[in-house]
Amino acid sequence: MSANSAVEPGRAVRERISPPTRAPKKRLPPKIAGRSMVGLVWAGPALVAYAVFVVYPFTQTVRYSLYDWDGFGSARFVGIENYRRVLTDPQLAGSIGHAFVLIVFFTVIPVGVGLLCAAALSRVDRGPVGGLARAVLIVPQILPLVGAAIAWTWAYSSEGAINQLLRAVGLGGLARPWLADFDLALPAVGLIGTWVSLGFCTVLLLSGVGRIDKSLFEAARLDGAGHFRELTTVLIPGVRREITVCVTVTVIAALASFDIVYVSTGGGPGTETMVPGVEIYRLTFLSQQVGQASALGVALTVLVLAVVLPLQWLGRER
């Protein structure tokens, strides 16, 4: 959702800006000025909702982050102390590091594999096979994350499906309680994210592939391009916008992850899978350190913007 709103306004603004560049510079023609007034009226309700439910709470969060406050009693102004702790406390800083590792599993793998799936599926007619494949891929996206995470917790347990499978194929030596393993818990949690993101990325990329002019593929084939060359010269440039959306949405999901981690490991073993989302929850509801939680929340927002804005810029069509 948030990614769409981050992408769509940009496009809308570009489309609106283009006519005035051709118009005289000093004054807007009355027709266009009127149109932007009308636009403002139409956007008004959404802007009000955005201001009340997003902008105002965010300014409050920034304010809380400067105080030592339990959420109810008296608050003490501490300046940037809470931010200093976000950067220096190993547990808080470590949680941010884990979120970046999750980008590999939430974004890099799903977008990569999703491209291959989209390329393969685009060759299959929209018959029963293609339809079934699409349905299977999109299922993880429509399941509630909490339910999915619980199911994965069972699959990862000592006697769970994954270890049974490993034993069945003679790889019993690799079987282990995945979510309790200090080295493998984070990748194991990440793979749940991969499973969730893959269907979303594939379906979105597939719709992009459908928009590519068929003659481009034909031309590439006539020039003797193989599958790989077709992928790199026609398909990937053709779905550049979809890739940007996929990357934006999944990067935000990785950096702001909560449900999957909270349900599957709660941040453990030790603090191996602790992420900022779970840490904010703990600080707010268990430690009642609302100020500290707010500071981590603001830091997380800045971080997400710092990662996503360059992605938007890179993904622009030139």
Next chain:
Amino acid sequence: MSGPLRILVSTPDVPLYEALAEEFEAEHPDADVTIDSEDFSTLITNAPRILSTSNPPDLIKLASFGNLVKDEMIIGLDGYADAYGWDDWPQSQFLSARVAADGQTRGTGSLYAVGPGFGLTGVYYNKSLAGEIGMTDPPESVSEFEDLLDRAREKGLLPVMVNGKDGGTAFLLQNLQMGHAGTSEPMQAWTFNQPGADIDTEPTVRAAADLQAWGADGYLPDDVNSIDQSAAPIRFEEGEGVFFPSGNWHAPGLDESSGAFGFFLFPPMEEGGPYSAMTAGSNLAISARSEHPHEAAAFLDFVQTDATARELTVRLGGLIPAGPESAPMPTTERGSAVSDTVAAFQHLVASDGLVDFMANATASIQVSTIVPSIQSLLGGQITPEELASQLEDGYERELGR
């Protein structure tokens, strides 16, 4: 009285409290009590928000006080304790619900919550598996217990089923710590946030070393760190594990497989040493905004003293009533896990062996420090010395010391 007396408890408590409310209404025909519930963790995390609404419940179940006393969201009960004569009862039952004037130190000061009964930790055993390893009586020392664990492992049985994902392993650590210390006093002072209390000590290091060795020796499940409190009792009931350290709240459930499981207190380090166990009251506090504080207090007195109420507390709540020394102890079925827990509790009340949970030392020490540190200890990521210092550091950080 205007409007009903409203009581907010956690969902599993509802059958008990509805029965208690019915009894109370039968005794006091003009009383009207309604019971509402929230899922336990929602209730615990939202208690301050619930109490700060304009129309909060009159009585609310609490697991810890957090800042509720400091922020004046619940009322002190000293006046009622005096009026109803609670002051004349054995006082150790009220200790953990007393908060000093600083709003933080517990174990001293005014009383803020009381309730129908207490939880109690110990060790469940699977009677048939215990028979297989030749256990006739509960162990009387930790080394006897370790012998049993060793025999279980040699028979190819899992010695101990325990939930390490959410802190069942902390029961073992705390019991071993109190065993090595030979007294529960330093631990109690620490959980009560008394000035100068420190847990980074030799007994803690030795307890951590024992626990780490138990893991390394195969006494604990391979996946201990990913077993949670809902999975552990199910797996234990299915026959995985000879022993299961946990609390009496599981006793009614385990008794459904009629008499297959028993319960004993975690043994002292040396035979003949003092027994100690963790306990926590299923406590209710009165909201500062309650319009019926006197009725609420009357209900609190009723659940502690009425014979039927005490019987309901054991049967429906799996909790053990304390109350006045002269109060009748409800009868329980012989040979059941529930009767074992009631007997153990009476023994401990008499010997002052009841202590609070380490987990209650601060609002979030369990999730932010105790669980991750024990997981790291069992995973071999940290040494026993590091565990002891991490516990103390986490504690001081949260208390702002």
